[in-house]
Amino acid sequence: MKKTTLTLRILFFEVLLFGIFLVTSAQSPLDFTYAAERSVNSVVHVKTKYKVAYSKGYGGFSDPIFEFFFGRPQEPRQYEEKEEPGGAGSGVVLSYDGYIVTNNHVVEKASSIEVTLNDKRTFKAEVIGTDPSTDIALLKIDAAADLFPMPLGNSDDLKIGEWVLAVGNPFNLTSTVTAGIVSAKARNINILSADLKIESFIQTDAAVNPGNSGGALVNTKGELVGINTAIASQTGTFTGYSFAIPVSIVSKVVADLKEFGVVQRAVLGIQMRDIDNEFAKEKKLPTLDGVYVANVMDKGAAKVAGMKEGDIVTAIEDVKVKSMAEMQEQVGRYRPGDVIKVTALRNGKEIDFEVELRNRSGNTGIVKAVDLNLMGARFQPISNNTKYKFGINGGLEVVSLDKSGRFAKAGIQKGYIILKANKLIINSEDDLAEAYQQVTSDEEERVLLLTGVYPNGQVVYYAVDVNE
Numbered sequence: 001m002k003k004t005t006l007t008l009r010i011l012f013f014e015v016l017l018f019g020i021f022l023v024t025s026a027q028s029p030l031d032f033t034y035a036a037e038r039s040v041n042s043v044v045h046v047k048t049k050y051k052v053a054y055s056k057g058y059g060g061f062s063d064p065i066f067e068f069f070f071g072r073p074q075e076p077r078q079y080e081e082k083e084e085p086g087g088a089g090s091g092v093v094l095s096y097d098g099y100i101v102t103n104n105h106v107v108e109k110a111s112s113i114e115v116t117l118n119d120k121r122t123f124k125a126e127v128i129g130t131d132p133s134t135d136i137a138l139l140k141i142d143a144a145a146d147l148f149p150m151p152l153g154n155s156d157d158l159k160i161g162e163w164v165l166a167v168g169n170p171f172n173l174t175s176t177v178t179a180g181i182v183s184a185k186a187r188n189i190n191i192l193s194a195d196l197k198i199e200s201f202i203q204t205d206a207a208v209n210p211g212n213s214g215g216a217l218v219n220t221k222g223e224l225v226g227i228n229t230a231i232a233s234q235t236g237t238f239t240g241y242s243f244a245i246p247v248s249i250v251s252k253v254v255a256d257l258k259e260f261g262v263v264q265r266a267v268l269g270i271q272m273r274d275i276d277n278e279f280a281k282e283k284k285l286p287t288l289d290g291v292y293v294a295n296v297m298d299k300g301a302a303k304v305a306g307m308k309e310g311d312i313v314t315a316i317e318d319v320k321v322k323s324m325a326e327m328q329e330q331v332g333r334y335r336p337g338d339v340i341k342v343t344a345l346r347n348g349k350e351i352d353f354e355v356e357l358r359n360r361s362g363n364t365g366i367v368k369a370v371d372l373n374l375m376g377a378r379f380q381p382i383s384n385n386t387k388y389k390f391g392i393n394g395g396l397e398v399v400s401l402d403k404s405g406r407f408a409k410a411g412i413q414k415g416y417i418i419l420k421a422n423k424l425i426i427n428s429e430d431d432l433a434e435a436y437q438q439v440t441s442d443e444e445e446r447v448l449l450l451t452g453v454y455p456n457g458q459v460v461y462y463a464v465d466v467n468e
Contacts, residue, residue, distance in 0.1 A: 314350070
């Protein structure tokens with residue numbers, strides 16, 4: 001009887017263990033339906049139009065035979081503006097009152113923007129602000145009700161290998177959802193050209209194509225963890241990897257654009273570089289982790305805090321940083337005037353610095369948004385023919401003027417090509433806005449000094465008073 005009881009007990013435990021094995025080993029496939037259903041109504045289709053200036057000739061005079069023998073007259077060039085269809089992308093609804101985040105490159109220089117919701121309702125969108133440094137733009141639509149804001153997740157919690165969804169409108173195919181895993185974090189791929197750029201992308205293998213830009217990267221809970229921005233491709237379509245801006249950066253940029261109209265960019269005031277094996281050997285550094293301080297700017301935040309050239313930054317607010325991308329991501333969360341703890345190695349010893357961050361002008365003041373409309377002019381980048389004619393790499397042409405605007409009062413005429421503004425090279429409206437911003441933040445010198453050329457080759461300098 002005892003032997004029978006023991007045998008039954010052994011059989012019972014064998015069956016129990018076998019059942020546990022079946023439950024734990026035969027895992028069911030991941031179900032993305034909840035995340036997809038929760039996020040698809042929060043992603044919108046963004047379409048743009050652009051005003052294009054077409055030349056009408058010189059002073060209304062255009063005779064090909066006359067121009068062949070005698071050349072073109074030197075009267076100012078005449079332009080006619082027309083609105084043309086532009087590109088398309090995606091956006092993500094952030095709030096019930098109509099705020100939408102997208103990529104700056106989706107709406108850059110657009111004259112009008114149209115947003116289509118997943119339920120096919122269409123709205124005109126207003127640009128609240130843009131940030132080329134992170135490729136983020138904030139839009140707003142006047143929708144009475146029935147918006148579906150996407151809840152925000154935590155991109156810091158994302159793990160390599162974790163499943164994510166990409167939601168957007170590739171090739172104008174609305175409400176498309178694809179899946180992949182997080183392949184890497186804090187990836188710098190050098191696609192942004194703006195000054196003080198921040199590139200710390202989430203890399204995934206979720207299929208992203210043209211039209212996905214500005215769309216959502218979503219975790220399996222249906223939370224926003226990134227804004228899809230770019231692909232790594234030799235063909236212009238998806239071939240393996242895509243990149244998204246972490247929501248940790250997006251949230252800060254959106255908050256600044258909503259409150260100030262421009263991002264309050266905090267800087268440490270250092271020049272830095274990543275540490276590789278060869279550099280570590282050359283400098284006899286004790287670690288390959290962290291960011292090497294190559295130079296400390298005079299009167300910058302780091303200098304005031306006591307940091308020196310040769311320090312190795314290893315953490316920001318106790319968050320470890322192993323690369324420039326990770327460090328930029330961490331510092332980019334703060335505003336000028338915020339005091340943060342920067343941990344660094346100096347001569348092998350760990351030191352904590354209390355750093356009061358500053359803006360680019362070297363103070364902790366609020367940077368105001370620039371409205372180029374105050375200048376009373378419209379602009380366009382110069383053509384390749386103009387670049388060849390004058391032997392220049394870039395410039396910004398004045399294509400129309402308001403007689404009561406600041407440019408007209410300074411004596412500037414249509415056709416003027418701006419090459420420099422206060423020693424800053426001008427290739428775009430963003431460059432001009434940055435120069436204007438620097439001038440207006442200076443309490444003493446508030447004059448915009450322009451260097452440029454007219455179509456006849458005459459180089460002219462202007463001083464535009466920004467106080468008017």
